[in-house]
Amino acid sequence: MAGNVDADPFKKGTQVEMSLEDDGFWGSWYTATVVCPISKKTHKIHLEFHTLTSGDNSAKSLRWTQFWSVPSHHARHARRRFNNSEDVDAFHNDGWWEGIVITAQNGDRYSVFFRSSREQIEFDEFQLRLHRE
DSSP states (O other): TTTTTTTTTTTOOOEEEEESSSSTTTTTTEHHHHHEEBBBTTTTEEEEEEEEESSSOOEEEEEEEOOOSSHHHOOOOOOOOOOTOEEEEEEEEEEEEEEEEEEEETEEEEEEEEETTTEEEEEGGGEEEEEOO
């Protein structure tokens, strides 16, 4: 691929997750699709988010360009059972938010506490994944 990183896990069409560190987004992850892979020339990647939109009352998906100095890929979608006090990411408010399992209920429902917002919310197992830094 001329102009792009060869054998890149961030090739065009790949679904990725991005952590946004702006105010109000810390600790959350959002799914996106690579629109244009990492360029050798500019070291930038172009993404289109699945659940974030371009602005107030817009249905248009947010497109984002980011300088990419050291790409890393985290596979975090394996389903599993979770234990009390285990750090998890929960899909909530259109993104993945870091929390801690407080209690397991009925085998596939979990109560999760979010340190950042001081909320406790129940989730189905498929809405959780093991937290990774």
